[in-house]
Amino acid sequence: MTNTIGDIEDADVILVTGSNTTENHPVLSTYVKRAVKFKNTRLIVIDPRRIKLTEFADYWLRPNLGTDVAWINGLMHVIIAENLHNQKFIETRTSDFEALKAMVEKFTPDYVESITGIPVQQIIDAARLYASAKAGAILYCMGITQHTTGTDNVKSLANLAMLCGNLGIPGGGVNPLRGQNNVQGACDMGGLPNVYTGYQKVTDEAARKKMEKAWAVTNLPDQVGLTVTEMVPMAHDGDIKAMYIIGENPLVSDPDLNHAEKSFSNLDFLVLQDIFMTETAQLADVVLPSACFAEKDGTFSNTERRVQRVRKALQPPGSAKDDWEITAEIAKRMGYDMVYDNSEEIFEEIAKVTPSYAGITYDRIERCGIHWPCPDTKHPGTPILHTAQFTHGKGVFHAIDYIPPAEQTDDQYPLYLTTGRVLYHYHTGTMTRRTEGLNERAPENFVEISAADADKYDFKDGDKAKIASRRGEIIAKLKISTKAVNGSVFIPFHFAEAAANKLTNAALDPVSKIPEYKVCAVKLSKLMAS
Amino acid sequence: MDDQKRININGNSFSFTTGETILTVAQRNHIDIPTLCYLKGTTPTGACRMCVVEVKKARNLLPACSTPAESNMEVQTESQQVIESRRMSLQLLLASGNHNCAVRGSDGQSWTAFQLNVQQQDNSEDLCPVWGDCKLQNLAYRYQVSGETFPATENKYPMETVNPFIVRDFSRCILCGRCVQACNEVQVNNAISLGYRGADAKIIAAGDRPLKDSDCVFCGECIQACPVGALVEKDARYDWRPWSNRKVRTTCSYCGVGCQLDFHIQDNRIVKISGAEETPPNYGSLCVKGRFGFHFIHSEDRLKTPLIKKNGNFQEATWDEALDLTAKRLLEIKEKNGPDSIGVLTSARITNEDNYAAMKFTRAVLKTNNIDHCARL
Numbered sequence A: 001m002t003n004t005i006g007d008i009e010d011a012d013v014i015l016v017t018g019s020n021t022t023e024n025h026p027v028l029s030t031y032v033k034r035a036v037k038f039k040n041t042r043l044i045v046i047d048p049r050r051i052k053l054t055e056f057a058d059y060w061l062r063p064n065l066g067t068d069v070a071w072i073n074g075l076m077h078v079i080i081a082e083n084l085h086n087q088k089f090i091e092t093r094t095s096d097f098e099a100l101k102a103m104v105e106k107f108t109p110d111y112v113e114s115i116t117g118i119p120v121q122q123i124i125d126a127a128r129l130y131a132s133a134k135a136g137a138i139l140y141c142m143g144i145t146q147h148t149t150g151t152d153n154v155k156s157l158a159n160l161a162m163l164c165g166n167l168g169i170p171g172g173g174v175n176p177l178r179g180q181n182n183v184q185g186a187c188d189m190g191g192l193p194n195v196y197t198g199y200q201k202v203t204d205e206a207a208r209k210k211m212e213k214a215w216a217v218t219n220l221p222d223q224v225g226l227t228v229t230e231m232v233p234m235a236h237d238g239d240i241k242a243m244y245i246i247g248e249n250p251l252v253s254d255p256d257l258n259h260a261e262k263s264f265s266n267l268d269f270l271v272l273q274d275i276f277m278t279e280t281a282q283l284a285d286v287v288l289p290s291a292c293f294a295e296k297d298g299t300f301s302n303t304e305r306r307v308q309r310v311r312k313a314l315q316p317p318g319s320a321k322d323d324w325e326i327t328a329e330i331a332k333r334m335g336y337d338m339v340y341d342n343s344e345e346i347f348e349e350i351a352k353v354t355p356s357y358a359g360i361t362y363d364r365i366e367r368c369g370i371h372w373p374c375p376d377t378k379h380p381g382t383p384i385l386h387t388a389q390f391t392h393g394k395g396v397f398h399a400i401d402y403i404p405p406a407e408q409t410d411d412q413y414p415l416y417l418t419t420g421r422v423l424y425h426y427h428t429g430t431m432t433r434r435t436e437g438l439n440e441r442a443p444e445n446f447v448e449i450s451a452a453d454a455d456k457y458d459f460k461d462g463d464k465a466k467i468a469s470r471r472g473e474i475i476a477k478l479k480i481s482t483k484a485v486n487g488s489v490f491i492p493f494h495f496a497e498a499a500a501n502k503l504t505n506a507a508l509d510p511v512s513k514i515p516e517y518k519v520c521a522v523k524l525s526k527l528m529a530s
Numbered sequence B: 001m002d003d004q005k006r007i008n009i010n011g012n013s014f015s016f017t018t019g020e021t022i023l024t025v026a027q028r029n030h031i032d033i034p035t036l037c038y039l040k041g042t043t044p045t046g047a048c049r050m051c052v053v054e055v056k057k058a059r060n061l062l063p064a065c066s067t068p069a070e071s072n073m074e075v076q077t078e079s080q081q082v083i084e085s086r087r088m089s090l091q092l093l094l095a096s097g098n099h100n101c102a103v104r105g106s107d108g109q110s111w112t113a114f115q116l117n118v119q120q121q122d123n124s125e126d127l128c129p130v131w132g133d134c135k136l137q138n139l140a141y142r143y144q145v146s147g148e149t150f151p152a153t154e155n156k157y158p159m160e161t162v163n164p165f166i167v168r169d170f171s172r173c174i175l176c177g178r179c180v181q182a183c184n185e186v187q188v189n190n191a192i193s194l195g196y197r198g199a200d201a202k203i204i205a206a207g208d209r210p211l212k213d214s215d216c217v218f219c220g221e222c223i224q225a226c227p228v229g230a231l232v233e234k235d236a237r238y239d240w241r242p243w244s245n246r247k248v249r250t251t252c253s254y255c256g257v258g259c260q261l262d263f264h265i266q267d268n269r270i271v272k273i274s275g276a277e278e279t280p281p282n283y284g285s286l287c288v289k290g291r292f293g294f295h296f297i298h299s300e301d302r303l304k305t306p307l308i309k310k311n312g313n314f315q316e317a318t319w320d321e322a323l324d325l326t327a328k329r330l331l332e333i334k335e336k337n338g339p340d341s342i343g344v345l346t347s348a349r350i351t352n353e354d355n356y357a358a359m360k361f362t363r364a365v366l367k368t369n370n371i372d373h374c375a376r377l
């Protein structure tokens, strides 16, 4: 997030898109709801599903799946046409405005309605409201990123915020909500193919030299590595021979699971390090038991870049060990000494090699976390990014055209499928599905469908149905819900036994390599009594 | 400094800003005015009258939580009149339900009958499940009152135990309304409200239905707000006890909000989780996963020992065997097919330190940049 969670209550207008906030980030959603109810903040929700937050919204725009760039460009068209943009911010802080202006020219409300299905007047009203805000915050989540055009969607939201001068101010910002607890930290720590900690590029010679020195090694690789979504097909083709997987269960979370399963089985050697025997661990050659968060010391970095302490409260079961300890043991046996007494020593090394973490110590975050960047031990941390200037000087507008989703519905697969989470479960369910109460509230997989579609295909609430895409099929109960839109169904992806990702499309965004989880074409059919 | 507004409390003068209540001024200056219904950050309801204070020239005692501070106001927070009033309020509350903690007093005749009756309703021989962690009990002790001054009122509504997380014990509810404020003004879930009037009053979910059939999302904010034993975690009821309980502050491991929470640990087990108050980003709030979803930690299915697959079946191994094999195979494959034939997936669940170790290992030891995690997924 460019801004903080607490900051949300200072916004005049909040625009939420692609985030079912009350279910996926429940405590953060309380800030949004309080702002609306008690502080006169206006709320715009842009989401195909009738999510809970729509009850709090002044405007609810319901775009067709995968048409985000179109409505964002449409809002910008209206804002520029009506001269509601922030000229001063654009002149002093940004570049390439003319290119953006030329691009959004054709995105008239009529044209946007024809793509997105959002009525013209709603586009105009929402644009005016967002532009009228002294401070306008944008919140988004996987509904924006999990598309073949995810990178475009994110850049478009940044365009919109810059257009109205909503960056670098309290109550403003473009705020991605991180789905998993330490996504931010995993990225900050360089758990990515192209960067070391703090986003220092592996292709940058100076960064490489610095790391070589810090780690006392030579010849660090200088080519960008592979993303997970590239590794899987390469494993399938035999170009990736071995994998070391820590705390992930790609066999439920990956798109197009049938393909993924073959890929992992094809490896010469698979090591899995986790707290449970997951679906993926079943395929491993070696399984290493690790301690869970309640059994280790360390830090997580939350979605607002706040580095917070994790504390050891219990002994791990059996002989399970800290993840870092296991990794260090393997390193040692491969001839490289990675010796640490405890997690704090590792953190000190992180601070040493990472400018944005340089000023953070366990002592300083004993009682309350600190937002990076925090360049030195006197620095208070940085709750709001880009207050004076952007990281790379000027904020660049990106002129982006609309591209339809990779897979469209047709006669054979007439319905769109979108996937997501429910309040009571988390990710692939390995953790939450072990709490009975959570299972009682959300016991099994379901397909959410609108009453009209259920009628059309002659289904009743609670009927079992087969849902098939071009890649696979699953069986689940139908749930008629007012959350659903006509023409689309929604399936949560927590349930391994009827994994939604057997259906989803592995088509990738060309830049971020994020698969298109949020749109694919499916068909429903009755289960024949045998 | 002359134009600064000042109020006098217990003979000392304090500055205040417009809009502050007597209570907030007092709290800021470490003057302890007892409260039951007041919930920070929400609209005061004035329901319990525990916070009453004596204000010079005012006809009645005034509730400090909802009375704005005014210039030159003279306030007494523990005068005889105030103490009498608080004692009376407490006696009425104690008589109003199954408050079977020791402070009820054992001087009267009805003690045994009362206790036996409560035990039967609780289905337990223990005293109240929040014994030792109850604001009403604390105040009764502080003001030395028992529950026998007034006749016990009849207990109208049976306990609700039909949802998996929260036990609602109406017999111990003092109708302070904090849970309603927590639900509607902090979490804004609007699931519960004060229903019925007078002696029939009850905290109800829409249409007086069980929570599981209401808008309740089981965030548990109401449990944490309840000053007495009327709302209790189902799992922790009679298990968690304040005197045998060790607390450890940590960060929630589910979503990216990173709520701060406290584990309550007994016998090396987590028995309950509460939100860490007074600290960002959540200031005490949690959601159903963060508060109740901890059972996986103690699951019997946890991996406890390294495993090596032999002929298609996993067999238990020592750490040395498993680590040696891993190192040997990775080295062989690196030698034979090159570093880029190996891929590492680190995780968005594990700590920064764990991630750093995995990153360093991939680059410095395997000598590949093929490292990623499933954040995109």
Ligand code: SF4
Binding pocket: B179, B182, B183, B187, B189, B190, B191, B192, B211, B215, B216, B217, B218, B219, B220, B221, B222, B223
């Ligand atoms: S658990 Fe949460 S939603 Fe349910 S009644 Fe309590 S505060 Fe309201």
Ligand code: SF4
Binding pocket: B172, B173, B174, B175, B176, B177, B178, B179, B180, B203, B225, B226, B227, B228, B230, B231
């Ligand atoms: S349930 Fe607890 S918080 Fe709610 S009114 Fe009763 S005593 Fe107060």
Ligand code: SF4
Binding pocket: A025, A026, A027, A028, B252, B253, B254, B255, B256, B257, B258, B259, B282, B285, B286, B287, B288, B289, B290, B291
């Ligand atoms: S308690 Fe809920 S909202 Fe808070 S971090 Fe955990 S999962 Fe997220």
Ligand code: FES
Binding pocket: B034, B035, B036, B037, B038, B045, B046, B047, B048, B049, B050, B051, B052, B063, B064, B065, B066
């Ligand atoms: S605390 Fe003031 S009336 Fe209850």
